[in-house]
Amino acid sequence: MKKYLWPSVKLTVLLLVLLGGLYPLFLFAVAKMAPGKGDGVTVTANGKVVGYENIGQKFTEDKYFWSRPSTADYNAAGSGGSNKAAGNEDYLKVVQERIDTFMAHNPGVKKQDIPAELVTASASGLDPNLSPAAAYVQIARVAKARGISEEKVKQIVDAGIERPVLGLFGPATVNVLKLNVTLDK
Known part of the structure; x- marks a missing residue:
């Protein structure tokens, strides 16, 4: 032993x-x-921290680009998806409500032109990024709410696109928080 x-x-x-x-x-x-020294990369506006670069935030005003929906209400302490199947009636009802809300705030957009990421939550519920297509579909609403040209808003979106690493790894994305901070400037 x-x-x-x-x-x-x-x-x-x-x-x-x-x-x-x-x-x-x-x-x-x-x-x-x-980056961020292990504490997360913060985004500042007017000398104040307004959020973290890698955690999604809720934007509901028409003058802002909307983030991807979150089943965790953007709470990093309780992140997670809904775990409902794509055919679940409750899930389909929530997605339809999101589509209806989006179309009410973006009257020029057809249902088939709404990127799925704008009406479905990510697995973590904290996704801070959108595809450029999901940002482009919101340009008319944001421009109208801010009283600026759609071309100017498109230029801001184009400048905020983060390209894939080495042009190969990952999709092009737009960080919603950084985009909205830029618009507020």
């Missing part, structure tokens, strides 16, 4: 030091070198 107990104790202590001490310190050091 002693033959097996002592190696087990040594292995336990070794793994405790490695995985309970050194590995977390290594991750902490790597996080401190990342």
Whole structure:
């Protein structure tokens, strides 16, 4: 028994030091070198922090671009999807309500032209980005609400498009919070 107990104790202590001490310190050091120093990348406006770059926020006014819907009400502490199947009646009812709301605020847009991401929530419920198409479909509403030309708003959207890494990895996206902060300027 002693033959097996002592190696087990040594292995336990070794793994405790490695995985309970050194590995977390290594991750902490790597996080401190990342953008935001491990605390998240903040977005500021007029010298005040208005949100985090990688956490979606709720925008409902017509003068703002709307984010992707969230089943977690954009709460990072309780993120998650609805876990309802695409054919679930309750889910389809919620999606139809979102379509109706979107069309009421964007009267020139046809139902088939609404990108799915504007009426369906992401798995986390915190998605901060939209596709350029989802931003473009909202330009007329935002321009009208702000009293500026659609061309000017389109230029702002185009300037806010974040391209895929090396032109290969991932889709082009637009960060909704940064876009709305730019519009407020």
